[in-house]
Amino acid sequence: MIQSMTAFAREASQGDWGTLTWEIRSVNHRYLEPHFKLPENLREIEPNLREGLRKHLNRGKVECALRWQPAEQTGQGFDLNIELVEDINQAANQVNRILDNPAHLNALELLQWPGVMKTAQVDAAPLKKAALDAFDLALKNLVDTRTREGEQLKPLFDQRLDATSAIVNQVREKLPAILSAQRENILARFEDAKLELDAARVEQEMVMLAQKTDVAEELDRLDAHVKEVRSVLNKKGAIGRRLDFLMQELNREANTLSSKSIVTDTTKAAVELKVLIEQMREQVQNIE
Incomplete structure (x- = not known):
């Protein structure tokens, strides 16, 4: 909650x-x-x-x-503690005799001194x-x-979590097409360089590319973190620190997704994710 x-x-x-x-x-x-x-x-x-x-x-x-x-x-009116006023005035005069530029007390300063204004005893x-x-x-x-105030924040989180899940699903759906397009690019580079196509070499390049751009694990973790955030939002008690940790983890996965990006679409998706996560993180700072 x-x-x-x-x-x-x-x-x-x-x-x-x-x-x-x-x-x-x-x-x-x-x-x-x-x-x-x-x-x-x-x-x-x-x-x-x-x-x-x-x-x-x-x-x-x-x-x-x-x-x-x-x-x-x-x-219960106020009474003036005359004895305390006289003591304060005497002490101030002693200090002023020592100082090069003495400053005298005024009546308002004396009235604000603890104990100068006293009230009659009450039960x-x-x-x-x-x-x-x-x-x-x-x-x-x-x-x-x-x-x-907290209840008003719930729809804001739901909207951003829904948007985060939608972006993750879009990236996951586009991954096969991205790898296929990159395979075509590799073949085109071989042809442009007038090099004899070596099937083994092409496969080797594709394996290296697949390893470099494999973000399936990051996407799975993003889904898992979104699910955990939804769960924490419905728990009772203090949840702010747990949410703050989850925002850090979401941001970490979005950064990894960005670093592994090889096409504009994936880079844009990572940026949109980080914007959504930052918006949630700002709200989390005010949650108990």
Whole structure:
């Protein structure tokens, strides 16, 4: 089953303690790389958040940001930590006396200092529970979005896999005619050179040509890889790495087909295959 690594989810929750708002963004990444931005009084729930994330996601860079706005009616206004402000100002003055070009702190910088703006104590238990519940909902929405994005990619793969199989079949059907035409070319070169036709020599040339241009194995492997890609696309769980490996194998066979080409038609077919494979590979980079 295809699941994209690109998605966004937002979930808000309200209560006596105020408003909690989660925003989760995910983009493609080789591994699962979560980042959390939490209010100071909710940092201790991060291990629970990470555990929940690992249960639902396997890959992707995931940024999770939580904002808490205390409710005004509960008196959860901000208080200024005067003692901390005085300590910061005193320390800044000591440093400025050492510096050649001192820069004084302004009020906005002080207000942004951790701990300067403090809130009245609230009951932490319901706030933490609400944050965890809201996160679960946001994460579910994120997974649903990634799934919908993945479902939209399925027809794109089907189209390109069908086109790949069609090209492989065309090359396979043309191989006898290609070898026959090359046999005629060899005979014509002998005649043009006014050389006595030696049946053994002609057969030797044909054997060498057949060995050089034998792409039956490459065509069979291309068919096998296409079949495996179709199978992987219908599997559950993380499939991106497996698909990436299969794209490499498909590209390897297309390159070999190109190197063994002796006619324009085969060369063109190999180029078309590589274009299709590259289009699929670009999509695979965003699949979990």
